[in-house]
Amino acid sequence: MSISMQSRRKAAIWPLAIAVALSAAALIALLSIDDQITLGVTLGVIAAGCVLAARFGAVAATEAAGADHPFVLRVLVVLAAIAVLIGLRNDNFGLLMVTTVLIYATVCIGLTIQMGYAGLFNFAGAAFLGIGGYTAALLGPKGVPDLLLLALGGFAAVVVGSLLLLPVLRTRGHYAALATLAFSILFNVFLDANDIFGGPQGLKLQGMVLFGWDFTNDITIAGYTISSYANYAILAGLLTAAAMMLTGFIDRSWIGVWLDAVRLDEVAASVFGLKIGRWKIAAFTIGNFFAGVMGALYAKMTGFIAPSNFTFGDSLTMVSIVILGGIGNRWGVLPAALIVVLLPEKLQFIQEYRFLLFSILVIIILVAWPDGLIARRLRKLEFARR
Amino acid sequence: MTRTARETASSAPLLVAQGLSVRFGGLLALNALDVEVRRGEILGLIGPNGSGKTTFFNVISGVYSASAGSVHFDGVDITNVKPHYLAAHGLARTFQRSRLCLPLSVFDNLALGAVGQLNSGFMHNLISRSAFRAEASKLAEEARELLRVFNPVLADKLFEPTISLGMIDRRRVEICRALIGKPKLVLLDEPSAGMTHDETDMFMNEILQVRKSLGDLTIIIVEHEMNLIERVTSHCVVLNYGKKICEGQFKEVAADPVVREAYLGQS
Numbered sequence: 189m190s191i192s193m194q195s196r197r198k199a200a201i202w203p204l205a206i207a208v209a210l211s212a213a214a215l216i217a218l219l220s221i222d223d224q225i226t227l228g229v230t231l232g233v234i235a236a237g238c239v240l241a242a243r244f245g246a247v248a249a250t251e252a253a254g255a256d257h258p259f260v261l262r263v264l265v266v267l268a269a270i271a272v273l274i275g276l277r278n279d280n281f282g283l284l285m286v287t288t289v290l291i292y293a294t295v296c297i298g299l300t301i302q303m304g305y306a307g308l309f310n311f312a313g314a315a316f317l318g319i320g321g322y323t324a325a326l327l328g329p330k331g332v333p334d335l336l337l338l339a340l341g342g343f344a345a346v347v348v349g350s351l352l353l354l355p356v357l358r359t360r361g362h363y364a365a366l367a368t369l370a371f372s373i374l375f376n377v378f379l380d381a382n383d384i385f386g387g388p389q390g391l392k393l394q395g396m397v398l399f400g401w402d403f404t405n406d407i408t409i410a411g412y413t414i415s416s417y418a419n420y421a422i423l424a425g426l427l428t429a430a431a432m433m434l435t436g437f438i439d440r441s442w443i444g445v446w447l448d449a450v451r452l453d454e455v456a457a458s459v460f461g462l463k464i465g466r467w468k469i470a471a472f473t474i475g476n477f478f479a480g481v482m483g484a485l486y487a488k489m490t491g492f493i494a495p496s497n498f499t500f501g502d503s504l505t506m507v508s509i510v511i512l513g514g515i516g517n518r519w520g521v522l523p524a525a526l527i528v529v530l531l532p533e534k535l536q537f538i539q540e541y542r543f544l545l546f547s548i549l550v551i552i553i554l555v556a557w558p559d560g561l562i563a564r565r566l567r568k569l570e571f572a573r574r
Numbered sequence: 575m576t577r578t579a580r581e582t583a584s585s586a587p588l589l590v591a592q593g594l595s596v597r598f599g600g601l602l603a604l605n606a607l608d609v610e611v612r613r614g615e616i617l618g619l620i621g622p623n624g625s626g627k628t629t630f631f632n633v634i635s636g637v638y639s640a641s642a643g644s645v646h647f648d649g650v651d652i653t654n655v656k657p658h659y660l661a662a663h664g665l666a667r668t669f670q671r672s673r674l675c676l677p678l679s680v681f682d683n684l685a686l687g688a689v690g691q692l693n694s695g696f697m698h699n700l701i702s703r704s705a706f707r708a709e710a711s712k713l714a715e716e717a718r719e720l721l722r723v724f725n726p727v728l729a730d731k732l733f734e735p736t737i738s739l740g741m742i743d744r745r746r747v748e749i750c751r752a753l754i755g756k757p758k759l760v761l762l763d764e765p766s767a768g769m770t771h772d773e774t775d776m777f778m779n780e781i782l783q784v785r786k787s788l789g790d791l792t793i794i795i796v797e798h799e800m801n802l803i804e805r806v807t808s809h810c811v812v813l814n815y816g817k818k819i820c821e822g823q824f825k826e827v828a829a830d831p832v833v834r835e836a837y838l839g840q841s
Binding site: 434437438441442443445446448449452453455456457458459460461462463566567568569570571572 | 635636637656657658660661662666667669673674675676677678679681682685686687689690692693694696699700703706707710711714732733734735751755
C-alpha cells in the first residue's frame with residue numbers, strides 16, 4: 189500500500205470502516221465467549237489479524253483515514269459503540285469490563301499528555317484516579333449532584349496534584365518520576381491510616397443518578413432491554429470520546445508542538461520563548477483532571493472503593509498501557525488498555541499462570557514493536573487554504 | 575572603559591555588555607567583558623577554543639546567569655532575565671551543536687522560532703480551530719518562502735520529519751528557526767561547523783541573501799573559519815581566556831601581535 193505516495197490526496201475511507209467493524213466484532217467476541225477453547229482460538233485469530241494488519245500497512249492506512257475524515261471516524265465509532273451495546277446487552281460482566289477498559293484508557297490518555305507530549309513520567313495515575321473516587325465517596329452523601337461530583341473529582345485530583353508540582357518542576361526525568369512514585373505509595377499509606385477515608389475497609393457509594401435517570405435502571409428501547417450496566421458504559425464512552433477529541437486538538441495545535449519541544453529540548457524551547465514550567469503545569473493538570481473525573485465515575489460504578497483499588501501496582505499498569513500502546517499515540521491506548529485490563533480477567537481459568545502468560549505477551553509485543561502497538565505519527569499541521 | 579569612535583556615530587548600539595563576568599566555580603569563563611553591537615552590523619566573535627565565545631552567547635541569551643556586569647539590549651537591561659523573555663524582545667540564536675527537535679516536522683521546528691507571534695491560548699488552539707488553521711497555513715506560507723531562499727527543495731520538505739534531512743539542510747532549518755520570528759539580533763554559533771569550504775561559502779551566501787531581505791539584520795557570529803569572518807564581518811572582537819584582547823576590523827585584528835600569539839602561541 190503506498191500511503192506515503194498519496195499524502196496530498198485524502199486517504200481512502202474503507203480501511204477505517206473495516207478496522208472499526210472488526211474491532212467491534214473482536215470486542216464482542218472476546219467478552220461474550222466463555223468456553224476456553226473457543227476463547228483461545230478467538231485470541232489467536234485476533235492476534236494473527238493484528239500482526240497481518242500491521243505487516244501490510246493496514247494500521248497506517250486506518251490512521252491516515254481517521255486523520256483525513258474525522259467526521260466519518262466519529263460516525264463509525266458511534267455505530268460501533270451501539271453494536272457493542274447490542275451485542276453485550278445482557279452481559280453484565282462484559283459491560284463492566286468495557287467500562288473498566290474505558291476508564292483505564294481515559295486515564296492513560298491523560299498520561300499520554302503528561303508522558304508522551306510533555307515528557308513528565310507520572311507513576312501516580314492510580315492515586316489520581318483514587319483522589320477522584322474518594323472525592324465522590326465523601327461528597328456524594330452531602331447531596332452534591334452526580335454530574336458536579338465527576339467535575340469535582342477532576343478538580344480534587346488537580347488540586348492534590350499541584351502539591352506535586354514543586355518536586356516535578358524542580359527535578360527532571362527519572363527524578364521527577366521518582367517523586368510521583370513516592371506520592372503514589374504515600375497516598376495508599378495515608379488512606380490506610382485515616383478513618384475519615386474508611387481506612388483499609390474503604391467507603392461505600394450510591395449509584396449514579398444523572399438528570400433524574402437512575403443508573404440502576406435497565407435501558408429499554410423498542411422492546412429490547414439492555415442491562416443497567418450499559419448506563420456506565422455509555423457515560424464512560426462519552427467521557428473517553430471527549431478526552432480523545434480534546435487530546436487530538438491539543439496534539440494538532442501549537443500547544444502540542446510546544447509540549448513536544450519542552451520534552452525534546454528544554455534549552456531550545458526556553459530560548460525561543462516558551463515558559464517551560466507553564467507548559468509542564470498545563471500538561472500535568474489536564475492529565476490529572478482526566479484521572480480524577482474517571483476516578484469519580486469508577487467509584488460510582490463499583491459502589492465501593494478501598495485503598496487496594498488504587499495501589500502503586502495499578503499506577504504501573506497504567507504506565508505500561510501507555511508504553512504498550514505506543515507512547516504519545518492516543519489511539520494506541522485503546523487496544524493496550526483492552527489487552528492489559530481484559531486479558532488477565534478472561535484467562536482466570538489458568539489461575540495464577542495468567543499473569544505469567546500475560547507478562548510474556550506484553551514482552552513479545554514490545555520486542556516485535558518497540559514503539560508500541562501504534563507508533564506515534566508525525567504531526568502535520570498542513571491545512572488546505574480556503 | 576574605552577569608547578570607540580564606532581559608538582558615537584549614528585544611533586545607540588543594539589547590544590551593550592559592560593564588565594560582563596561569568597564564573598563557574600574557580601573558572602572565570604568571562605572576565606569583565608565590554609562588547610557593543612551596533613544596529614545593522616555583523617560582529618565577529620573570535621578566539622581560540624575555550625576562550626568564552628559560546629559562554630558569551632549563553633549569558634546574553636539567558637541560558638547562563640552573569641556573575642557580574644550588565645547587558646543592555648535595545649535600551650533595556652536584560653542582565654539575568656529568563657530566556658523566554660529575550661525571545662519575545664527580539665533575540666534569537668542558533669546553537670553550536672544542533673538543537674532541533676528531530677522527531678518533529680520541519681514546520682514544527684520553525685513554529686518554535688515564531689512562538690512570540692503565535693497565539694498559544696487554549697481558546698484559540700482548542701476551540702476556535704478555524705482561526706488556528708488560518709494561522710497555521712499563514713505560517714506555513716512564510717516558512718516556505720524563507721526556506722526557498724535557502725534551498726527550493728527544502729521548502730517542499732516542510733512537513734517531513736527533521737531527522738530525515740541531511741546535515742546542511744538541518745543547519746538551514748536552524749537558521750530559519752532563528753529568523754522566522756523576525757528578531758532584531760541573531761546570534762550564530764559556528765554555523766559552518768562540520769562543513770567543507772565550498773559548503774560554507776554557499777551557506778554563508780544564503781545567509782547574507784536572507785539577511786538583506788530582512789532589512790540588514792544585526793548578527794553576532796562565532797566562527798573558526800577566518801575567510802568567512804573576513805568576508806562577512808564589519809567588526810571583530812577577539813577573546814582569550816574570557817577577556818577581550820583586541821577589537822576592530824578583521825584586517826587590523828588579524829595583524830595584531832597579541833591575537834597572533836593567542837592563536838599560534840609565542841614564537
